[in-house]
Amino acid sequence: MSVNDKLRQLEENGKNIKVSLIGAGLMGKGMVSQMMLMKGMTPSLVVSRNIEDAIATYTLAGIRREDIKVAKNLNDINIAMEDGKFVVSDNTELGSKANLIDVVVDATGSPEAGARIAMDSILNKKHIVMVNVEADVTVGPILNKLAKNAGVVYTGTAGDEPGSVKEIYDFADALGFEIIAIGKGKNNPIDFDANPDTVREIALKKNLKPLRLASFVDGTNTMIEMAAMSNSTGFIPDIRGSHGVHSDVKGLSDIFRLKKDGGILNNIGVVDYVHGIAPGVFVVVSTSLNQIHSEMKYLSMGDGPNYVLYRPYHLTSLETPITVANAYFYNEATIAPIDGPVSEVVTLAKIDLKKGEYLDGIGEYKVLGTIEEYKKAKAENLLPIGLVNTKTRVKRDIKKGEVITYDMVELDKTSSIYKLRQMQEEIF
Known part of the structure; x- marks a missing residue:
């Protein structure tokens, strides 16, 4: 049966795929509105650090404010979902833990947040859809392997x-x-x-x-x-x-x-x-x-x-529900890494950098990324941009346009994405 037929049949049987969205920006808002038009699928939980953004994600899709429940803990979320409410929270750790959620969508765009959300989803036996390509290109191979071992789907999204x-x-x-x-x-x-x-x-x-x-x-x-x-x-x-x-x-x-x-x-x-x-x-x-x-x-x-x-x-997050449905019905990924990384997005200095200063991240003031074949990047010790954050400290002066290597910086080794990356390097 086609996904369309499967969704229609699911709704006719009084069921639907319950989706948790983490990240309520432009992409997240569009995805929720699209889901509201579909059969057999419900955007049951929206999580954002800005609770008003999460609420707006629903109201823009035609949901009345009184039908939206603001939840502060997992018990509140579970009760509200059982009562058929649309739920919002500002606690990203809860996005993958709700009992009734089938599929989690990460639309945060943050490599560190994406690594944590994906791991939480896998540990809680939820399919995980990564609109977050930034995390995927950094630790996608290990996340995909862990998801397969757990019997869930790790996937990028249709539409991107x-x-x-x-x-x-x-x-x-x-x-x-x-x-x-x-x-x-x-x-x-x-x-x-x-x-x-x-x-x-x-x-x-x-x-x-x-x-x-x-x-x-x-x-x-x-x-x-x-x-x-x-x-x-x-x-x-x-x-x-x-x-x-x-x-x-x-x-x-x-x-x-x-x-x-x-x-x-x-x-x-x-x-x-x-x-x-x-x-x-x-x-x-x-x-x-x-x-x-x-x-x-x-x-x-x-x-x-x-x-x-x-x-x-390409319709970006408006197509994400198709990936959600394929993961749920067929355990199929739209796009996922093969065994081991093939390419790397390595880090370049966007400006002259001085010894002792701290870096920022993707789309900010100090660094940018470029693609390189993984085996070449590894041979040259080049730094993946997904590992860079505000705790990354420069160990020597670096000229604008210079490619940054691991030995030029001190990384934040406490981050989830760093730990996953170390595991990925050991396995692949």
Whole structure:
């Protein structure tokens, strides 16, 4: 049965999938509103450090204030859910512990919060959907392994670019195409100097946190999304940071060829991004069989030998409920890391850094990220940006644009994400 049929049948039987959302920003609010339109699924619990944001997530979806219960402890949550109330809390530790919750969605965007939420969900036998790609590219392989051992699903989300690419990739791979390249569009030029101050005005107009928009503009978010694609497929960046060419969709089949064939690639099986095709995602394929070439030409897919499979949209968190349903009904992930990391998002200095100062994080003032093949990053001792926080101390002067290595900083070894990363390194 299709997911649509399964959801309809579930509701007809008087049941629904009960979902907990942690993080009530733009993405979380959209996801809850979308779920309210669906059969067989209920956004039962919303958790945010700002309780008014959590309440607004429901009221924007048409829920009356009197039908929303503010809960301070687990017992309150469990009782309110049993009474059919929509529940909000400001305690993130409770998001994965409620008795009736089936699936947890992490939309915090914080690597440290994501690591803790995922671990709590796995320990409490809840499926975990990571809208939080930042945590996934840092410790996703170990979280996926732990989830499998616990009998639950660890997954990224449909609708975000990595999930949308993975759907096309799986389609092409199942059909036996040779896959040359995968990737996403980027809708603004990269400004490596972007920070919350430089983007604040635009961010507020878009109802985004300034640091969130800054992570898009300085390129870190794109690198993180490509790393998620890489870690789920085995594809690698062709060069550090990727090529980032300018093209329309039609030009992709010529650009993503080996250099000897007139393209830009040193290797095939790569992940990249392209200016000029946003908000779409793409997969470039080829084949060794003449009959398939003939039919692809007949179907107006181009003259070959490469062809572009392109999706012109992605609906971010509005598609997350499909991932929730697939995890619940079929124990299937939309996108998840294969065994061991393939790519890393390593840390660069955004400004000159002085010995003794403390760093910040993704989308802020002092660091940004770029993609590198994991085995190269490991050989060069490069620091994953997901491990950087406000307790990370610089041990020597670092120039703007310099790649930061582990031995240049003192890390916060008390963080959950650091401990998970150590476990991941030992296992993989």
